Amino acid sequence: DAGVIQSPRHEVTEMGQEVTLRCKPISGHDYLFWYRQTMMRGLELLIYFNNNVPIDDSGMPEDRFSAKMPNASFSTLKIQPSEPRDSAVYFCAAPRTVGGELFFGEGSRLTVL
Amino acid sequence: GNSVTQMEGPVTLSEEAFLTINCTYTATGYPSLFWYVQYPGEGLQLLLKATKADDKGSNKGFEATYRKETTSFHLEKGSVQVSDSAVYFCALSIQGGSEKLVFGKGTKLTVNP
Numbered sequence: 001d002a003g004v005i006q007s008p009r010h011e012v013t014e015m016g017q018e019v020t021l022r023c024k025p026i027s028g029h030d031y032l033f034w035y036r037q038t039m040m041r042g043l044e045l046l047i048y049f050n051n052n053v054p055i056d057d058s059g060m061p062e063d064r065f066s067a068k069m070p071n072a073s074f075s076t077l078k079i080q081p082s083e084p085r086d087s088a089v090y091f092c093a094a095p096r097t098v099g100g101e102l103f104f105g106e107g108s109r110l111t112v113l
Numbered sequence: 114g115n116s117v118t119q120m121e122g123p124v125t126l127s128e129e130a131f132l133t134i135n136c137t138y139t140a141t142g143y144p145s146l147f148w149y150v151q152y153p154g155e156g157l158q159l160l161l162k163a164t165k166a167d168d169k170g171s172n173k174g175f176e177a178t179y180r181k182e183t184t185s186f187h188l189e190k191g192s193v194q195v196s197d198s199a200v201y202f203c204a205l206s207i208q209g210g211s212e213k214l215v216f217g218k219g220t221k222l223t224v225n226p
Contacts, residue, residue: 102157
């Protein structure tokens, strides 16, 4: 079990381009979380899933952001179109056991020019 | 609402100094409390946790006690090392597990030799 795997680790793109961030969570458990980290706002919960269903997306900043979890082993966070203020580190996280410790991926650092 | 307030950094200490990072919380219900640590270029890792009042979480020489009367969960270590340099996040979870963690803004610690 390799833990939570995110890709890409770094992404540099131009304003207006579509960005897709990917996450492969720890297999076999029900929750998956997407967080965004910036210097100004710290760690913000964007959205989380339970059994592949979005439970709370109130943290998604705008309609430009969307997230999917087509199956228990894969999730995407998409930004279309991207803007410079979207520059941040995006983390995916999942628990190893029900109600247990939350494991984070290493993050995807996004820079929008 | 639910929120976590932790002391702003950065904190700079000499090796073997005593560390305290303050954390207070506001919560509806009975939260579980956590400290996570983020080393440079990595995702967050659970450092310790406490699930009920008066519980003490401890790990790697760090300790924090869940104080319901003061709604606090201060992180302490008696003698810090250079390798403890990282960003420390206090967090709470209302459901009692890892679901929907609410994080503080983080405190950056630098330990000098």
